[in-house]
Amino acid sequence: MERDARAFLWDVLEAAQAIESFVQGLDATSYAAQPLVHSAVERKFLVIGEALNQLSKADPTTAARIPDLRAVIGFRNLLVHGYAEVDHDIVWYAIHKSLPQLREVAAGILKDFAGRDG
DSSP, X not given: OOOOHHHHHHHHHHHHHHHHHHHTTOOHHHHHTOHHHHHHHHHHHHXXXXXXXXXXXXXXXXXXXXXXXXXXXXHHHHXXXXXXXXXXXXXXXXXXXXHXXXXXXXXXXXXXXXXXXX
């Protein structure tokens, strides 16, 4: 059974919220020094990238509304395939610069879906 586009967007939001909770109260140095935390964050970024990859196949029109969609999916691929050389500064940057915008856009798209459902 094919998943609804909203399910992928909910996955993105849930993962983004989890990442934000994982790093709450940390700075870049303390983040990098905690393998459990950065492992959890990287896992949630994998979920985000895969959810958006699946969304791009299931509903390309909706996926096209995600800024830098290919870069987000590419970041997932970088984490998977470059797992041995993850740069924590890049991940930290993504958490604070890219993730808030992605979360806002995904929430807005979901709100649009709710408006259409009446």
